[in-house]
Amino acid sequence: xxxxxxxxxxxxxxxxxxxxxxxxxxxxxxxxxxxxxxxxxxxxxxxxxxxxxxxxxxxxxxxxxxxxxxxxxxxxxxxxxxxxxxxxxxxxxxxxxxxxxxxxxxxxxxxxxxxxxxxxxxxxxxxxxxxxxxxxxxxxxxxxxxxxxxxxxxxxxxxxxxxxxxxxxxxxxxxxxxxxxxxxxxxxxxxxxxxxxxxxxxxxxxxxxxxxxxxxxxxxxxxxxxxxxxxxxxxxxxxxxxxxxxxxxxxxxxxxxxxxxxxxxxxxxxxxxxxxxxxxxxxxxxxxxxxxxxxxxxxxxxxxxxxxxxxxxxxxxxxxxxxxxxxxxx
Amino acid sequence: xxxxxxxxxxxxxxxxxxxxxxxxxxxxxxxxxxxxxxxxxxxxxxxxxxxxxxxxxxxxxxxxxxxxxxxxxxxxxxxxxxxxxxxxxxxxxxxxxxxxxxxxxxxxxxxxxxxxxxxxxxxxxxxxxxxxxxxxxxxxxxxxxxxxxxxxxxxxxxxxxxxxxxxxxxxxxxxxxxxxxxxxxxxxxxxxxxxxxxxxxxxxxxxxxxxxxxxxxxxxxxxxxxxxxxxxxxxxxxxxxxxxxxxxxxxxxxxxxxxxxxxxxxxxxxxxxxxxxxxxxxxxxxxxxxxxxxxxxxxxxxxxxxxxxxxxxxxxxxxxxxxxxxxxxxxxxxxxxxxxxxxxxxxxxxxxxxxxxxxxxxxxxxxxxxxxxxxxxxxxxxxxxxxxxxxxxxxxxxxxxxxxxxxxxxxxxxxxxxxxxxxxxxxxxxxxxxxxxxxxxxxxxxx
Numbered sequence: 001x002x003x004x005x006x007x008x009x010x011x012x013x014x015x016x017x018x019x020x021x022x023x024x025x026x027x028x029x030x031x032x033x034x035x036x037x038x039x040x041x042x043x044x045x046x047x048x049x050x051x052x053x054x055x056x057x058x059x060x061x062x063x064x065x066x067x068x069x070x071x072x073x074x075x076x077x078x079x080x081x082x083x084x085x086x087x088x089x090x091x092x093x094x095x096x097x098x099x100x101x102x103x104x105x106x107x108x109x110x111x112x113x114x115x116x117x118x119x120x121x122x123x124x125x126x127x128x129x130x131x132x133x134x135x136x137x138x139x140x141x142x143x144x145x146x147x148x149x150x151x152x153x154x155x156x157x158x159x160x161x162x163x164x165x166x167x168x169x170x171x172x173x174x175x176x177x178x179x180x181x182x183x184x185x186x187x188x189x190x191x192x193x194x195x196x197x198x199x200x201x202x203x204x205x206x207x208x209x210x211x212x213x214x215x216x217x218x219x220x221x222x223x224x225x226x227x228x229x230x231x232x233x234x235x236x237x238x239x240x241x242x243x244x245x246x247x248x249x250x251x252x253x254x255x256x257x258x259x260x261x262x263x264x265x266x267x268x269x270x271x272x273x274x275x276x277x278x279x280x281x282x283x284x285x286x287x288x289x290x291x292x293x294x295x296x297x298x299x300x301x302x303x304x305x306x307x308x309x310x311x312x313x314x315x316x317x318x319x320x321x322x323x324x325x326x327x328x329x330x
Numbered sequence: 331x332x333x334x335x336x337x338x339x340x341x342x343x344x345x346x347x348x349x350x351x352x353x354x355x356x357x358x359x360x361x362x363x364x365x366x367x368x369x370x371x372x373x374x375x376x377x378x379x380x381x382x383x384x385x386x387x388x389x390x391x392x393x394x395x396x397x398x399x400x401x402x403x404x405x406x407x408x409x410x411x412x413x414x415x416x417x418x419x420x421x422x423x424x425x426x427x428x429x430x431x432x433x434x435x436x437x438x439x440x441x442x443x444x445x446x447x448x449x450x451x452x453x454x455x456x457x458x459x460x461x462x463x464x465x466x467x468x469x470x471x472x473x474x475x476x477x478x479x480x481x482x483x484x485x486x487x488x489x490x491x492x493x494x495x496x497x498x499x500x501x502x503x504x505x506x507x508x509x510x511x512x513x514x515x516x517x518x519x520x521x522x523x524x525x526x527x528x529x530x531x532x533x534x535x536x537x538x539x540x541x542x543x544x545x546x547x548x549x550x551x552x553x554x555x556x557x558x559x560x561x562x563x564x565x566x567x568x569x570x571x572x573x574x575x576x577x578x579x580x581x582x583x584x585x586x587x588x589x590x591x592x593x594x595x596x597x598x599x600x601x602x603x604x605x606x607x608x609x610x611x612x613x614x615x616x617x618x619x620x621x622x623x624x625x626x627x628x629x630x631x632x633x634x635x636x637x638x639x640x641x642x643x644x645x646x647x648x649x650x651x652x653x654x655x656x657x658x659x660x661x662x663x664x665x666x667x668x669x670x671x672x673x674x675x676x677x678x679x680x681x682x683x684x685x686x687x688x689x690x691x692x693x694x695x696x697x698x699x700x701x702x703x704x705x706x707x708x709x710x711x712x713x714x715x716x717x718x719x720x721x722x723x724x725x726x727x728x729x730x731x732x733x734x735x736x737x738x739x740x741x742x743x744x745x746x747x748x749x750x751x752x753x754x755x756x757x758x759x760x761x762x763x764x765x766x767x768x769x770x771x772x773x774x775x776x777x
Contacts, residue, residue, distance in 0.1 A: 051442030054397060058434045061404050068408060069427045072419030076412030080724050083409055087734040090402045091741050097398035098745055101391045105752045114748075291495045294420035298427045305431040309439075316439050319450050 005299070006289035009070035010278070012302065013063055018267050020059035022164065022260055027053045029165020031096055031122025032158065033184055034115060040326055041177045042115065048172035048324035050100065055313060057093065067278075069298050071288040074278040081140040082132050089128035096121030123158065130157030134199075137273070138206050139280040149206055156195020160263065163188030167237070167255035170244060172324045182245035185255055189234055189241075196266055200227065203273065209281055210273045226269045233261045335723045337731035338410040341738065345402055347698060348742050352396030354697045357471050357516065358523030359389050360464035362554075363444075367460045371453060380761040381543050385527070387756055390445055395749060397438070402738070411712070413722030418713055420495045421487055421502060422477055429473035437466025468516070475515055479508035481713045482704065483576045494716065506576050510569040511704075517562040518700065520554065521661065522693025527551035528668065529690025530757035532683040539677070543761040548678060548686065552668035559662035566658070573707075574623055577714060579637040580707035583647040585619050586612075589633040593617040599652070602644040607634070642709040646702060654699035661692050 027049045034042055068075045079086060099118035106114050134150030166184035173181060204211035214223060237258035243250040276284045289295065363385055370378035404426070407415060415422065443451060443459035451459070480486075486501025487494045496502050528551025534544040574581045581587075586597045588607045596618035600609035620629040634641045664685060672678050678686075712719045 051446045054394070054441060055435060055438040057397070057401065058430065058438045061401055061434060062430050064404055064408075065423075065427050065430045068404075068415060068419065069423030072415040072423060075408045075415055075419075076724065079405060079408035080412060080726055083726055083730055084734070086405055086409060087737055090405060091737055093401060094398040094741055094745065098391075098394050098748070101394050102748050102752060105387070105391075105756065106748075110751075290423060291420045291490070291493070293495050294424050297496070297499060298424045301424075301428050301431055309431070309435045312439050313435070316442055319443060319447050 003299075005292055005295040006070065006285040008299065009066060009289070009295060010276075010285045013066040013070065014267075014271055016059055016063040016066055018264065020056070020063050021267070022263055023056035023059055024053070025161045025263070026164040026168040026256075027056055028096070028122045028126045029161035029163065029188075030168060031118055031165070032126065032162055033165055033169070033181075034119045034122075036180065036184065037177065041180075043326050044173055044177060044324045045169060046100065046103070046118070047326070048169065051316065051320045053097070053100065055316065057097070070290055070295060071278050071283075071285065072290050074283050074288040077279050077283065078136070082135055085128045085131045085135065089125050089132070092121045092124030092126075092128060094121070096125060126158045126161045127154045130154030133157065137203060137210075137270070137280065139282065141206075146206065149202060152195070152202070153199055156192065156199055159188055159191030159195050160266075163192050163259050164256070164263070167241075167259045170241065170255050171252050174323055179245055182241045185241045185259075186238060189237060192262065193234060196230070196262075200269070207273075207280065209277070213273060223269075223272070226265055226272075230262050230265045233258045233265070237262075333728040334726060334731065335720055337728055337735060338723050338726070339719070341731060341735045342406055342410050344735070344738060344742070345399065345406060347701070348746070349396065349399040349403055350697065350701060351694050352392045352399065353467070353471070354515075354519045354522050354694065355392050355526055356389060356396055356519075356523075357467045358520035359385065359392070359526070360460075360467045361520070362523055362527060362550075363389060364457075364460050364464050365550075367457055371457060377543050377546075377761070381547060384543075384756065384761040385547075386445060388526075388530070388753065390441070391749065391752060391756075393437075393441060395745060399742075409726060410724060411722045412724045414712060414717065416493065417717050417722070418481075418487075418494050420493060421480065424496075424499075425473055425477040425480070425503070429470055433466045433470035433473065437463050437470065440466070471515060471519070472512065475512045476503045476505075476508055479511045480505045482511070482708055483507040484713055484716055507569075507572055510565065510572045513565045514562070514569045514700075517558055517565060518693065518697045520558050521562060522697060524551040524554040524558070524665075525661065525686075525689055525693045526691070528555065529686050529688075529692075530753070532678070532686035533690070533754065533757045534760040535678065536680070536683050536687065537758055538760060541760050545672075545677065547761075548668075548683075549672045552665055552672060552686075555661065555665035556669040559658070559665050563658060563662065571623070577708070578632045579634065579641050580647070580704075581623065582632060582634045582637070583642045583644045583707055584651045584703060585623075585631075586644055586648045587619065587631055587633040588635060590630065590636050591633065592620070592630045593628045594619040594631040594633075596622060597648075600648075602648050604644060640710060642707050647707045650699040650702035650706070654696050654703060657692055657696040657699065661689065661696065664689055 030045050030049050034045060037045060064075075067078070095117045099114045099121060103111055103114035103118060131150045131154040134153030135146070137153070138146050138149060163185060166181045166188050169181035170178055170185060204214055214220060237255050240250050240254045240258070244252065244255070274280055276286070278285050278288050363382065366378060366382040366385060369375075370382055407422075407426075440459040440462040444456065444463050447459065448456050480502055483506045484502075485505045486496060486498040486503075488497040528548050531544040531548035531551060534541055535548060538544070570581070570584075585594075586600055586602045586609050587594055588609070593616070595614040595616045597609060597612055597614045600612035600614070603610050617627045620631055621627045623629070623631060634644070668678070668682060668686060671682055708714060710718050710720070712722050
């Protein structure tokens with residue numbers, strides 16, 4: 001039996017992108033929530049993501065790297081079609097990334113400026129990623145309707161990242177800030193519910209390929225498990241967050257775990273919609289795949305190195321477990 | 331199409347030139363941090379700890395700049411040069427993937443532990459984290475220079491259906507120019523870092539002449555540079571001879587040799603005249619180029635006329651090379667002078683502090699000039715003999731490229747100004763002020 005290399009790499013790329021969306025998603029969400037907090041709270045918020053953001057962002061490089069390595073033709077097509085949102089995302093990520101350092105060392109209005117750029121960079125990157133997703137699902141079709149659809153997806157993704165960021169803060173903070181985070185998480189959840197519902201309803205209309213995959217009885221009945229599970233996770237999140245907000249005993253990691261579950265389910269639905277295309281209706285993963293010789297050599301490397309990466313990432317989260325403090329450099 | 335090519339090159343050139351500043355500092359600085367950390371572990375001296383913490387901040391700042399500008403590059407391969415990935419993606423892709431897998435995650439993860447984990451992990455784990463960050467930055471240099479060197483001197487590949495695949499990965503990685511380029515770049519990074527350390531310490535000493543930590547780091551930077559500068563000149567010479575063997579057109583441009591001939595003079599200075607294919611206002615030493623490159627005063631050297639249309643533009647390569655060599659010579663002289671004048675604990679005279687401050691970023695100038703020589707010297711090829719730059723460019727419209735070039739330009743300008751402001755601010759405060767709670771310095775992890 002020979003390994004279906006393009007399929008293996010499609011799975012790897014999917015895993016890397018999902019890891020990125022969840023990990024940098026909570027970073028970016030925390031960044032977008034900064035204006036809602038006072039200065040000391042802002043320090044705790046940024047410190048809760050300080051040791052992680054850099055490694056989290058590396059999953060984006062891995063995801064885009066796998067696209068480049070495994071599907072070089074698609075890499076060119078996708079990135080050229082998404083040129084402007086990609087530039088916006090990169091500018092956003094740059095501002096956000098250096099703001100970590102600059103806001104710590106700057107003083108007075110400089111510090112205010114970098115706090116603002118931290119928020120702006122997080123927001124710009126999130127919105128751009130959502131727009132990219134919206135454009136990607138619809139196969140980069142031109143026209144006002146499609147652009148509007150992309151904007152809606154962009155707004156929905158911002159809400160999703162806010163949800164991840166707020167639930168992360170519930171886990172990593174305490175006291176008044178934690179209660180604030182509960183309120184943010186509930187708003188984020190409403191926003192996500194609205195966004196996911198809109199996108200799920202609209203996607204079959206904008207793409208025939210997606211429509212045929214989802215409305216194919218009796219498979220449709222099984223597929224309905226995905227939205228049902230998402231709704232269940234959302235309701236559970238709402239309830240648990242409410243308990244924490246009222247100071248009743250509840251598991252502090254539960255809201256974050258449920259937010260992650262919602263993201264994973266939405267991602268699965270999306271992956272099902274698109275498979276086996278890497279550029280919808282145009283390029284399947286087998287059309288776009290690189291030469292087996294280069295895929296094999298990368299697969300070996302990934303098989304050996306990824307367990308280490310996962311291991312020491314887990315170590316890092318373990319070292320920095322517990323509540324975030326106000327001072328960073330100890 | 332022409333407009334797209336020019337803008338795509340301008341944009342990629344801007345990005346890569348801005349990006350290289352930060353890795354070229356952090357690769358060397360990471361190992362200097364290992365040294366500071368080990369000195370603290372060995373002596374338990376709080377001053378070494380303060381030194382380590384100050385330079386960790388400089389490192390963190392520079393590293394963040396390198397990371398975010400590096401992410402831009404991973405996207406620009408696809409947006410600006412889709413033809414590159416289509417033609418040689420089977421070679422470039424795996425090398426980049428190995429860089430991400432073996433280096434990026436390692437340095438990013440342990441950077442968190444190094445910066446924020448000192449009081450949370452045992453001392454040995456903190457030292458290990460510091461070493462792994464340094465190892466990650468060096469590994470990263472290994473892979474990216476393997477790819478760059480392969481683009482300069484490709485070996486080990488076979489052609490299949492119009493694209494390239496690797497026949498022998500070891501020959502792809504260890505291609506002829508790779509060992510020389512890697513050694514040259516690693517030394518460049520250590521020199522850049524040692525001049526930044528010495529320069530910022532000198533800046534601090536101008537404000538606080540009694541700062542013992544700054545004296546120590548000035549001396550360390552000057553000594554390291556004094557040791558490595560001659561080695562770099564030696565390695566650079568070997569690199570040049572290797573280039574003569576594998577990319578003679580580049581050397582012809584470096585030396586502004588227009589016509590093939592025997593007993594070629596060494597052009598010290600001239601204004602290369604691209605249109606008439608000769609040098610104006612040339613100051614030259616007879617037959618010396620033949621001697622330097624072939625160790626024979628009468629040896630034949632190939633001129634630009636031997637390569638038809640496949641020659642790089644002469645002037646930028648010619649001038650950048652002279653800038654690099656001149657800067658290298660000045661750095662050597664200053665490093666030796668500094669090492670001599672600060673011998674046996676002598677305080678550096680004030681004028682020397684000013685000169686070191688002025689030379690803080692001399693490594694950047696030399697490194698950028700060197701990369702201009704090697705990358706413009708490779709033109710018109712993107713991959714020598716395999717792919718021309720003009721055949722790799724994408725179909726992004728000039729308007730989109732222009733808009734994004736502006737956006738990048740503004741973002742980089744803001745980042746660069748902020749970086750410089752914060753760096754001089756940090757350096758001005760020095761190691762002592764960098765530690766607001768000195769008593770915490772004695773808490774050496776949970777072990």
